[in-house]
Amino acid sequence: MRVRMRKVARRFLLAHAGLLLSASVSFAADASHPTSLRLNPSQYHQIIADTFGTSITVNGRFEPELREEGMEAIGAARASFSPAGIERYDDLARGIAEQVVDEAHRGILVQCKPQAATSRDDACARTFIGRTAPQLYRRPLKNGELETLVKVAGDSADTLHDFYAGLSTSLVNMLISPDFLFKYRKVEADPAHPSHLRLDGYSKATALSFFLWNSGPDELLLKAAQDGELHTKTGLQRQVDRMVSSPSLEVGVRAFFADMLGFSDFEIVSKDPAFFPRFTNRVKDDAKEQTLLTIVDHLIARQGDYRDLFTTPNTFMTRSLATLYGVALADKSDNGQPMHWQPYAFKDGDPRAGLLSQISFVALHSPAGRTSPTGRGKALREFILCQTVPAPPGNVDFKFVQDTSNPVYKTARDRLTAHRSEAMCAGCHKITDPIGLALEKFDSAGAYRTKENGVDIDTTGELSGKQFDGPAGLARVIRDEPAVTSCVARRAFAFGTGHFPPKGDEWSGIERKFADSKYKFPELLRQIAMSDLLFDVSQEEATAKAQ
Amino acid sequence: MTGKIFGFIVAPALLTLCLPSPQALAETRGYVISWFATATYIENLKEACPDGRNGTIVDMHIRDIQSLGYTKEQATAFMNSTKDPENKPRELADKYRNSAVVNGKNVSIYSYPDAAQDPNMETVSGKYAYGFDLGGKNETSKFADPETSAKIDNQLWRAVGCEHSYLVRPPLMPYPEEVAWNIFIDSAPAWSLQITGEDLSKDGPVTVTLDRTTQHLERDAAAYVLAGTTYIVEASQRSHNVLKGEIKNGMLTITPQNVYLEGEMPHYAEIDLINAHMRLKLEPDGKLVGYWGGYLDWQRYAYMIMTRPGNDADHIGIYWALKKMADADPDPVKGQNRRISGTFRVEAVPAFLTDTKGRIIATPMGSAELAAN
Numbered sequence: 001m002r003v004r005m006r007k008v009a010r011r012f013l014l015a016h017a018g019l020l021l022s023a024s025v026s027f028a029a030d031a032s033h034p035t036s037l038r039l040n041p042s043q044y045h046q047i048i049a050d051t052f053g054t055s056i057t058v059n060g061r062f063e064p065e066l067r068e069e070g071m072e073a074i075g076a077a078r079a080s081f082s083p084a085g086i087e088r089y090d091d092l093a094r095g096i097a098e099q100v101v102d103e104a105h106r107g108i109l110v111q112c113k114p115q116a117a118t119s120r121d122d123a124c125a126r127t128f129i130g131r132t133a134p135q136l137y138r139r140p141l142k143n144g145e146l147e148t149l150v151k152v153a154g155d156s157a158d159t160l161h162d163f164y165a166g167l168s169t170s171l172v173n174m175l176i177s178p179d180f181l182f183k184y185r186k187v188e189a190d191p192a193h194p195s196h197l198r199l200d201g202y203s204k205a206t207a208l209s210f211f212l213w214n215s216g217p218d219e220l221l222l223k224a225a226q227d228g229e230l231h232t233k234t235g236l237q238r239q240v241d242r243m244v245s246s247p248s249l250e251v252g253v254r255a256f257f258a259d260m261l262g263f264s265d266f267e268i269v270s271k272d273p274a275f276f277p278r279f280t281n282r283v284k285d286d287a288k289e290q291t292l293l294t295i296v297d298h299l300i301a302r303q304g305d306y307r308d309l310f311t312t313p314n315t316f317m318t319r320s321l322a323t324l325y326g327v328a329l330a331d332k333s334d335n336g337q338p339m340h341w342q343p344y345a346f347k348d349g350d351p352r353a354g355l356l357s358q359i360s361f362v363a364l365h366s367p368a369g370r371t372s373p374t375g376r377g378k379a380l381r382e383f384i385l386c387q388t389v390p391a392p393p394g395n396v397d398f399k400f401v402q403d404t405s406n407p408v409y410k411t412a413r414d415r416l417t418a419h420r421s422e423a424m425c426a427g428c429h430k431i432t433d434p435i436g437l438a439l440e441k442f443d444s445a446g447a448y449r450t451k452e453n454g455v456d457i458d459t460t461g462e463l464s465g466k467q468f469d470g471p472a473g474l475a476r477v478i479r480d481e482p483a484v485t486s487c488v489a490r491r492a493f494a495f496g497t498g499h500f501p502p503k504g505d506e507w508s509g510i511e512r513k514f515a516d517s518k519y520k521f522p523e524l525l526r527q528i529a530m531s532d533l534l535f536d537v538s539q540e541e542a543t544a545k546a547q
Numbered sequence: 548m549t550g551k552i553f554g555f556i557v558a559p560a561l562l563t564l565c566l567p568s569p570q571a572l573a574e575t576r577g578y579v580i581s582w583f584a585t586a587t588y589i590e591n592l593k594e595a596c597p598d599g600r601n602g603t604i605v606d607m608h609i610r611d612i613q614s615l616g617y618t619k620e621q622a623t624a625f626m627n628s629t630k631d632p633e634n635k636p637r638e639l640a641d642k643y644r645n646s647a648v649v650n651g652k653n654v655s656i657y658s659y660p661d662a663a664q665d666p667n668m669e670t671v672s673g674k675y676a677y678g679f680d681l682g683g684k685n686e687t688s689k690f691a692d693p694e695t696s697a698k699i700d701n702q703l704w705r706a707v708g709c710e711h712s713y714l715v716r717p718p719l720m721p722y723p724e725e726v727a728w729n730i731f732i733d734s735a736p737a738w739s740l741q742i743t744g745e746d747l748s749k750d751g752p753v754t755v756t757l758d759r760t761t762q763h764l765e766r767d768a769a770a771y772v773l774a775g776t777t778y779i780v781e782a783s784q785r786s787h788n789v790l791k792g793e794i795k796n797g798m799l800t801i802t803p804q805n806v807y808l809e810g811e812m813p814h815y816a817e818i819d820l821i822n823a824h825m826r827l828k829l830e831p832d833g834k835l836v837g838y839w840g841g842y843l844d845w846q847r848y849a850y851m852i853m854t855r856p857g858n859d860a861d862h863i864g865i866y867w868a869l870k871k872m873a874d875a876d877p878d879p880v881k882g883q884n885r886r887i888s889g890t891f892r893v894e895a896v897p898a899f900l901t902d903t904k905g906r907i908i909a910t911p912m913g914s915a916e917l918a919a920n
Contacts, residue, residue: 276768280766335734
């Protein structure tokens with residue numbers, strides 16, 4: 001039966017595949033100001049959890065994310081689907097649909113009982129699809145859409161003699177639909193300004209919900225879109241206030257910083273276990289989580305100043321992480337039970353403080369067997385300060401840099417100094433290495449050390465004319481860099497729109513209000529959400545509408 | 548002799564009262580036991596096991612099958628016919644397992660090893676084994692320790708040292724122990740060790756404290772035991788041992804004393820050493836590596852071997868050899884010795900140790916971290 005079911009579903013899939021490809025090609029053409037953005041894996045997971053609950057697991061692989069200008073949110077504007085990718089999303093959809101209608105879940109997730117489980121029941125299918133599809137598509141169903149999906153369920157049930165298999169087929173269709181997999185921005189004439197176009201209410205709701213919650217709109221937001229509330233300042237304010245104070249804001253903040261800090265690269269991080277035995281898989285997972293917990297705690301729970309993320313001694317720790325950090329952490333979990341996260345504060349004078357000294361930063365930006373002050377400096381410049389560091393020339397000679405057992409150049413500083421003697425390398429290393437070398441007392445895995453090859457490590461440096469010594473000193477200088485706050489603001493905007501904000505008074509006003517709030521991150525999000533820039537209709541969108 | 552040995556027995560709680568409190572001293576280093584198995588010495592097998600009759604695992608299976616009444620040729624043919632050359636054919640394995648007869652019924656030889664036939668395994672007749680002079684009076688049964696050259700008592704090694712699964716060098720463990728140890732690491736509460744002294748960088752008296760923790764060992768990225776993790780020492784006094792010790796030239800030794808550490812099957816149900824001796828070298832990487840010896844209950848050792856999940860050892864041969872080689876604590880009625888001199892090789896990695904309230908009581912490197920916390 002399963003084989004037959006797959007064949008039936010395959011027919012529908014093939015029909016959608018063409019649509020998917022054409023959609024992706026056409027929308028990917030204008031990436032500077034995108035009209036559609038592909039759902040990323042975390043958004044996909046979140047929507048499934050929001051729609052069906054967390055007991056439905058999403059098993060399978062996604063299309064690789066594309067990082068552009070430092071962010072996957074920007075790359076999503078250029079991302080489409082490969083033929084193999086369609087197969088992957090088909091598999092994901094099947095896995096989800098089968099769980100939703102299985103005997104363990106159907107009683108809860110299918111809101112009606114068919115007259116007979118072995119045949120079609122269009123009324124029951126209509127009830128399920130009528131509730132599910134608008135959540136997945138993030139808009140009400142258009143004329144005929146509901147009946148088409150009900151027909152798919154019914155025809156499939158007839159063929160398979162199984163109502164739930166039919167429902168599953170229909171759900172697979174929803175989950176592989178471009179309306180689910182892409183976030184569209186649809187424009188309409190603005191009645192208040194007849195010569196202007198605006199995003200329609202559902203596009204605004206979608207933009208808001210993915211920006212603030214990294215998920216689709218909830219029922220209240222969809223209702224606000226339906227009622228036109230999002231087109232009025234008061235209505236929009238009401239929804240934004242509700243969303244910013246919702247627990248779901250944490251989901252959005254986590255997703256944003258995971259993107260901004262390049263955490264998807266953790267999938268390919270590895271350390272040589274012979275040299276870094278404490279860098280276990282559990283540490284790798286916990287390192288990301290530690291940083292995200294620190295961020296959420298500081299920015300949301302404590303309503304802290306964003307800049308203080310770089311100097312705060314407060315974080316969270318598991319027993320595994322504590323081992324790599326070289327600190328004690330008693331975990332009173334019963335033997336064999338999962339480790340607990342515990343608040344942890346580094347002591348005054350500890351070289352660790354803030355995000356830059358966390359394992360998620362220093363280990364992520366180091367090769368498997370050695371540190372890379374250049375890589376760490378580059379990451380700091382690009383991820384935190386939104387500055388561009390040119391790629392090395394193709395013929396660069398890394399012989400000094402990579403030779404960690406060189407008897408003459410015993411420390412990374414020595415090796416980089418030798419490397420910089422080559423004129424073509426000097427320019428870029430001047431902007432990366434001084435800040436990267438400040439973190440040299442953290443080895444490739446992020447553990448603390450004081451010597452390399454028996455030689456004391458020198459962590460002094462200078463940034464923007466300010467001298468510092470060590471990671472704590474660097475963190476204090478970074479905290480006060482103006483680029484730090486403007487960078488996070490620009491990236492937050494890009495997270496919501498897929499592109500950086502245009503220069504101008506409106507954007508300057510947002511940055512100023514961010515500063516006035518003492519750099520409270522939720523306030524930044526509120527300002528962006530309330531601005532016209534988030535819903536701005538591009539020339540391309542206007543042209544597309546006209547055509 | 549045994550009377551003298553058991554004269555050492557003093558309740559650990561009483562000892563705690565007699566010794567200075569570790570907290571009163573300047574520096575306490577914490578460790579967890581990260582490697583524990585019977586100490587092996589196989590450098591001159593021809594001398595140690597000149598007969599060589601124990602042979603390989605296949606030879607063992609052939610002997611077992613012969614004990615069921617088959618000829619050697621038949622037994623060899625059976626073994627040649629199996630797809631898995633390291634196991635008897637299933638039917639014969641079952642038959643062998645149930646070949647003991649008790650009250651007229653066939654029963655498992657592993658449950659009733661005394662009712663099984665003694666395979667008369669070859670035992671060690673060489674000169675060397677790791678261990679300690681436990682005060683054994685039988686000079687002819689003494690070995691020489693390859694490190695210290697001292698005459699030592701280690702009848703455990705004499706019993707098992709020619710059995711094929713024991714013919715390994717560290718880091719390998721005898722196979723039955725290795726299987727159990729890998730289960731122990733991931734499930735059973737770890738054993739902790741503290742060294743307390745005024746300045747552990749110098750020679751001098753120390754206090755060694757052994758305990759069980761509440762958590763199992765953690766593995767590092769290469770699947771060895773992770774160093775530097777925090778463990779909570781259990782509050783129970785059952786496995787709490789406070790020992791007088793000394794560091795001299797980087798070697799930690801103790802004044803002989805009884806040691807009891809609760810374990811967990813299928814590894815050792817307990818480490819219960821009478822007249823325990825220790826010598827542990829402080830390695831540059833912070834590890835401790837060395838030996839613990841003493842008199843242990845040979846039947847408990849055999850029990851550990853017998854309940855092995857992967858049982859590729861001559862369990863019955865080991866049982867009988869241990870029984871014959873036991874050299875202490877005679878049963879007052881039967882006269883059979885109940886304990887055997889033996890030595891374990893031990894490694895320990897640095898760790899943070901806390902009490903059950905989370906207060907740090909020992910750190911990997913000693914005073915600096917303790918003061919910082």
